[in-house]
Amino acid sequence: MRDAKEPHGGRSPGSEATDDYLKAIFEIGGREERMVGSKEIASHLEITAASVTNMLQKLAAAQPPLVVYQKHHGVNLSRAGKKRALEIVRHHRLIETFLAQVLGYPWDEVHQEAERLEHFISERFEERIAAKLGHPEFDPHGHAIPALDGSLPGGAPGRAPQALSQLKPGQTARVASVSDKDPDMLRHLAAEGIRPGIRLTLSERLPFSGSFQVRVGKSEKLCSLSEPLASAILVATK
Amino acid sequence: MRDAKEPHGGRSPGSEATDDYLKAIFEIGGREERMVGSKEIASHLEITAASVTNMLQKLAAAQPPLVVYQKHHGVNLSRAGKKRALEIVRHHRLIETFLAQVLGYPWDEVHQEAERLEHFISERFEERIAAKLGHPEFDPHGHAIPALDGSLPGGAPGRAPQALSQLKPGQTARVASVSDKDPDMLRHLAAEGIRPGIRLTLSERLPFSGSFQVRVGKSEKLCSLSEPLASAILVATK
DNA sequence: TGAAATATTTAGGTATGCCTAAGTTCTGGC
């Protein structure tokens, strides 16, 4: 049976819910680690803002505190909170990579499974799959996998990837990553041959529809991407 | 994030706790599926009998009912309960086999990890690891893995394996399975060369100590097994 | 610079699944 129990004295809160909050704060806050509001966390986790406030107070009161909470102004991850968030992100991305490479999952199904399992694997499991995969640096969607010490590959060099939707017509760039949240979108992108590492050239932006015409690799024909699609693709301009 | 939620109308109870109860009832009840009392479940799950009574009432009230509950006389699994129990046992044993064969876990560590993960893998995950392993029939400890339809290999033929402690001196038998609950014990058995499939010959039972002298395979030297150890080894007399 | 709009918090409540303490029912030995 699962660990559970231990309703004892001053411990950190639960764990699955806690993990999800820390990961949400980490993802919403971005590189600059800006303060994150209750509303943002609420919509990210699809729960109410009142529930979030309640939980943030617990996370701030935990020993050690997992967030720094300023009433009415939002939260930041504490050192301990950030460490745990990075650990969960590492779990998530290692699991995704493992499911795709070892178990042959299609890339649109790995996210959902990883979202659950990330909370329940042991350090041993993490270590074994990392070793089996040769300590990969990126997951199937092109997202960087934090190392054991919390460092991120590509954390230092170059400027951060930008959304494809921000390229100017004529510009060419390499796909850095694609959002892993929407299976339909991922299947569509795979069918168009768009995946991390592929070169894209922005041909033009259509008026009214707001959609983008891009050339995939060196192919002749153009591919049309709707606005949300183009925002879900991050590219690195070499 | 995990599925969770749905505090809606008449549904089956939670899931992790429910799974553990159903599996406990399944394991305690044995082949003959005899009625199982609250006390037995309580000590198996290391919780109080009061908690068990409470949960059994919920399981019996579930739609469909997961157990048949007779106040003061114990429970049996319903058809739906047995189906779920077998599914969890299948998960557990497939995961153990997977951890040992694909991830190189030592056989004394697989049980603890499987005990947690069995509740959280998807049908897809189950299907993928079963395929990767070539649809194995037994786990690393020699326990039969239920098939998708709930049938157990070796369910029909021959008599059920008996404890090594019940052999008569001079008898030879093949190890069918060993208990997976105690890592120390498993490490000890591995060191002695005792694992499923190995032939054991009972040499004699020592007076007072109650321990058993057995010959492992065709080796010369004898191995001494304490009573609890000899009860944890099930053998098939050909 | 004040509302009005928006964001956030507080208050009160629910479901799950566990606990202890205090009954109640059952059972085996006499």
Added chain:
DNA sequence: GCCAGAACTTAGGCATACCTAAATATTTCA
């Protein structure tokens, strides 16, 4: 058949993590 002790259930609570509705703080902008 009776009755003590074991087994079981009931009653009352607690922690986690959600929710809705109502109050309050902050921000926006006319």
